[in-house]
Amino acid sequence: MSVSKLKVWRSRLMANHGKKALAAQTGFVYLFLYVPIAVMIALSFNDSRTAIVWNGFTTQWYEALFSGEAIARVDPNQAWIALQNSLIIAVVTVVVSVLFGTMLALALDRYVFTGRNLLQGVVYMPLIIPSIVMGISLLLFFNIVGLEQGIGTAIIGHIAFDISYVTVIVLARLQSFNRTLEEAAMDLGASELETFRWVTMPLIKPGIIAGALLGFAMSFDDFVVTFFIIGNQNTLPIFFFGMVRQGISPGVNVIATLILVGTLIIIALAQKIQGITW
Amino acid sequence: MAMNTTDVGPGLLTRIRRHKYVGLVTNILPASIWLTVFFLAPLAVMLYFSFGERGAFGEVLLGFEYLGLQQYATFFIPDGASILETIWISIAWAIGYFVPFVSNPASAQPTPYVQLLFKSIYFGTVTTLVSLVMGYPMAYFVARHASQRWQTTLIALIVLPYWASYLVRVYAIKILLAKNGLVHNLLATLGIATDVQLLYTDFAVQFGLVYIWVPFMILPVYASLEQLNPELNEAAMDLGADRLDSFRYVTLPLSMPGVVAGSILVFIPSVGAYVIPDLLGGASTATVGEFIAAQFGAAGNWPLGSAAAFILMVIMFGALWAYQRGSGGADFL
Numbered sequence: 001m002s003v004s005k006l007k008v009w010r011s012r013l014m015a016n017h018g019k020k021a022l023a024a025q026t027g028f029v030y031l032f033l034y035v036p037i038a039v040m041i042a043l044s045f046n047d048s049r050t051a052i053v054w055n056g057f058t059t060q061w062y063e064a065l066f067s068g069e070a071i072a073r074v075d076p077n078q079a080w081i082a083l084q085n086s087l088i089i090a091v092v093t094v095v096v097s098v099l100f101g102t103m104l105a106l107a108l109d110r111y112v113f114t115g116r117n118l119l120q121g122v123v124y125m126p127l128i129i130p131s132i133v134m135g136i137s138l139l140l141f142f143n144i145v146g147l148e149q150g151i152g153t154a155i156i157g158h159i160a161f162d163i164s165y166v167t168v169i170v171l172a173r174l175q176s177f178n179r180t181l182e183e184a185a186m187d188l189g190a191s192e193l194e195t196f197r198w199v200t201m202p203l204i205k206p207g208i209i210a211g212a213l214l215g216f217a218m219s220f221d222d223f224v225v226t227f228f229i230i231g232n233q234n235t236l237p238i239f240f241f242g243m244v245r246q247g248i249s250p251g252v253n254v255i256a257t258l259i260l261v262g263t264l265i266i267i268a269l270a271q272k273i274q275g276i277t278w
Numbered sequence: 279m280a281m282n283t284t285d286v287g288p289g290l291l292t293r294i295r296r297h298k299y300v301g302l303v304t305n306i307l308p309a310s311i312w313l314t315v316f317f318l319a320p321l322a323v324m325l326y327f328s329f330g331e332r333g334a335f336g337e338v339l340l341g342f343e344y345l346g347l348q349q350y351a352t353f354f355i356p357d358g359a360s361i362l363e364t365i366w367i368s369i370a371w372a373i374g375y376f377v378p379f380v381s382n383p384a385s386a387q388p389t390p391y392v393q394l395l396f397k398s399i400y401f402g403t404v405t406t407l408v409s410l411v412m413g414y415p416m417a418y419f420v421a422r423h424a425s426q427r428w429q430t431t432l433i434a435l436i437v438l439p440y441w442a443s444y445l446v447r448v449y450a451i452k453i454l455l456a457k458n459g460l461v462h463n464l465l466a467t468l469g470i471a472t473d474v475q476l477l478y479t480d481f482a483v484q485f486g487l488v489y490i491w492v493p494f495m496i497l498p499v500y501a502s503l504e505q506l507n508p509e510l511n512e513a514a515m516d517l518g519a520d521r522l523d524s525f526r527y528v529t530l531p532l533s534m535p536g537v538v539a540g541s542i543l544v545f546i547p548s549v550g551a552y553v554i555p556d557l558l559g560g561a562s563t564a565t566v567g568e569f570i571a572a573q574f575g576a577a578g579n580w581p582l583g584s585a586a587a588f589i590l591m592v593i594m595f596g597a598l599w600a601y602q603r604g605s606g607g608a609d610f611l
Contacts, residue, residue: 026420035454039460103308107302130550131547134317140327160316
């Protein structure tokens with residue numbers, strides 16, 4: 001078999017330089033992902049009111065915010081209230097959606113019934129549909145039903161999309177485990193509840209925890225859906241969005257850095273307790 | 279064993295509990311009721327609103343006499359055009375917009391709303407392509423050339439930004455591209471361009487979209503490449519393929535499910551984006567997402583906003599369906 005010169009040449013090129021080129025490209029992607037975040041964190045220590053050009057190191061913005069003083073429209077007390085609202089919404093949402101989502105996942109895994117595919121399609125829909133469509137449809141719905149908008153309506157909306165995340169993750173876990181373990185437990189005389197408590201539950205627990213974590217992140221981080229259905233209340237993302245719209249300032253840099261570091265600590269803790277959860 | 283009510287057997291409660299549908303119904307009911315009432319019903323309400331009309335004072339008229347397709351007509355049909363003309367004008371404009379070096383073959387313009395829609399689809403397409411070009415080689419490198427230990431770390435570093443707040447990351451891009459910001463000064467120092475406006479342009483929106491969504495391309499592509507057995511490439515090369523051939527005819531086709539999944543995961547949110555164009559784009563970069571939001575805010579036209587939202591949703595599902603069919607029904611979840 002004769003190999004053309006071009007092939008020899010390009011093969012040699014790929015063998016000699018392919019790996020280096022790919023490594024460079026990989027490095028570039030990581031720079032792309034992390035440089036903006038690093039710049040933002042660095043600028044939160046920047047001794048300048050314009051917040052963009054580096055003018056020396058300071059912790060004055062942190063000190064001011066932690067002592068409750070507002071800097072350039074950024075009021076830490078409002079941020080605090082917004083954070084509390086976000087946490088309340090996320091916790092209630094996660095509890096309800098983990099319960100409902102796990103039940104639904106069990107049903108989808110265990111039973112064959114008419115409309116199963118339809119139901120599964122509906123479960124995937126909130127993951128696919130643009131958030132803005134979900135947000136305004138809920139806004140119109142609450143309007144027509146006459147529910148006053150606030151934390152409550154935000155929780156309702158969040159549960160509506162979080163159920164899907166939990167269901168999909170728990171379902172994946174259920175489908176990957178061996179049903180004969182349950183049958184063995186039953187053969188050995190365990191009741192349905194005992195089997196569930198001592199066999200099924202420990203096996204799907206990682207899935208449930210992963211679902212809960214993702215659900216929490218989705219709820220805590222959600223801006224678009226919440227924006228339309230929370231009335232005049234604030235969550236952390238909504239508060240943050242309002243500040244960002246007004247422009248770049250040292251106060252926003254500090255809040256952004258704190259949100260980022262806070263989230264990363266929580267993920268690190270979750271990883272430590274649970275192993276890799278994504 | 280047939281059992282009627284007169285038999286002495288397990289109590290009624292036990293029998294209800296043991297009935298084959300009881301477990302099913304109990305497990306399904308809470309979630310399905312929630313999804314029906316707070317997800318499907320709102321979509322139906324939105325559809326209903328989209329048939330309504332805006333009154334003279336911004337109120338929504340939903341009486342029977344007002345219902346019709348007028349919002350959809352406003353959205354799609356330019357003044358005085360027939361349906362056929364509308365289709366031609368829209369397609370012609372899209373050709374002029376998407377195909378380089380070709381100007382709009384029709385003399386008329388489609389409605390501003392249709393232009394917005396095309397612009398959003400354009401943003402979504404470019405975001406998907408850039409993410410693919412950026413993400414594929416790096417996913418390949420991590421899956422094929424990195425050691426097992428490093429793979430975990432490298433992939434965790436891709437997932438990490440996804441867990442960090444979305445808005446914070448958009449803000450980080452805002453800082454990066456701001457006047458006198460890092461990129462701005464870097465371009466000036468390197469003598470490429472001085473005093474160039476980066477923020478509040480289409481470029482900033484595009485940059486932000488890629489920044490936020492590129493992990494969604496990398497992860498599925500990595501997952502499909504990682505499962506791929508390198509011996510297949512060796513076999514191809516034993517049979518006379520060179521490296522490029524073995525990539526082109528073995529690796530690439532086998533990684534297509536990942537590419538399809540990644541493209542869907544990137545395309546859908548970037549077409550419907552609202553936050554990124556709002557924070558990074560200028561007045562001229564309005565997208566459908568921004569337009570819909572405006573109808574429920576300052577512009578105050580709920581029926582038109584509902585119609586636009588419904589159109590956006592239909593286009594998404596249409597694209598998803600076409601893409602999955604075209605790619606042989608890849609399972610993306």
